[in-house]
Amino acid sequence: MRLDYDIPAVGRLGDPRVWAVPLLAAAALLIVAMGDNNLALFRFLNGWGAVTGDSVWAALTVLGDTVVALTLLAPFIGRRPDIIRAAVVAAVLATLYVHGLKDLLALPRPPALLDAATLHIIGPAFKAGSFPSGHTTTIFTLAGVVALHFPGRWHTRSLAVLALLVGLSRSVVGVHWPVDVLAGAGGGWLAAVAGTWIARRWAWGLSGRAQALFAVLLLGCAATLLVGQKTGYGVENWQRLIAVVCLLPPLLRLFARRGAATPGHFQ
Incomplete structure (x- = not known):
């Protein structure tokens, strides 16, 4: 069943802005991988933490955590059920994408291959499941869904820049290669596009009961952060x-x- 509200121009599949992020991410991934620049670029990004300090990158990188990202949807409770529903569908697609590739490829992360003395690690030094970056996929999925529901260059560009900083933080904290980040960016945005497209053609999730379940999920995530996840x-x-x-x-x-x-x- 298709819903009867208008689809914003930026949400239409023919709008080039819809495809800009995944196309740019794919092009950059090819350039980095084929040019054998993955290690050099990782070294460059990983050095940022020593210059700027760890706190800013730690604060940015947690925005890609699933619980934090779901909490960021809480302001839409009771106001924009379409956004919450699209985000839930997109999150399922993003999860399948990330874990499907991680389990299939099982690529090592930088701490598993590089000398610890040459790395600047912020937080846990994960060693397995490198490709793609889950945090990057998560934040680009969230940014993509919100951007598609609030059309306009300012919204889209601002969200894309924020998501990019979160993605780059995964190399700065030392646990992902640049190609992991680029794959996460493209895959996350595509999950947002697909999730939004599916949600707008499927009435499921707009009922009061479904929205109540979504609200419980998002509020539960917020409560988890409050108690100190x-x-x-x-x-x-x-x-x-x-x-x-x-x-x-x-x-x-x-x-x-x-x-x-x-x-x-x-009144």
Whole structure:
């Protein structure tokens, strides 16, 4: 069943902006891989942490954590069920993409191949399941879904830049090669496009019961951050701040509705 609301221009498959991110990611991946620049580029990016400090990259990289990314959807609870539904569908596709390739290829990460003395590691030094970057796929999936639902160059470019910084952080913290990041960027954005396309042609997920289940999921993720989820990057207070900021909009809407429904409330 197809829904009866308009699809924004940026959400149409013929709009070049829809395909810009995955096409650029694919082109960059080919250039890096075929030019044998993967190691040199990793070394360059990994050196950023020593120059800028670890905290900024730790804060950026956790935005690609699944629990954090789902929490970032909480402001849409009760306001944009279409975005939440599309994000859920896209997340399923992104998960299949990431774990399918990780399990199939089983490629080693930088800490498994390079001398520890030559690496700048921020957080856990993961060694297995390199390609593609799950954090990068997650953030590009989220950014893609939101960008497709808020058409406009400013929104799309800003979200793409933020997602790119999160992706680059995976090399800065020392656990992913640049080709992993590029594969995650392209795959995540394609998952967002496919998830949005499927969601707009499938009425599932817009019912009150489905949205209540989605809300419980997102609120549960926010609660997990509030109690101090250990991501290994030592930024629990940053994660709590994200949870608080993302919980405020749905809570304020809930209180406003209750106030409007209270007898004697004057409009």
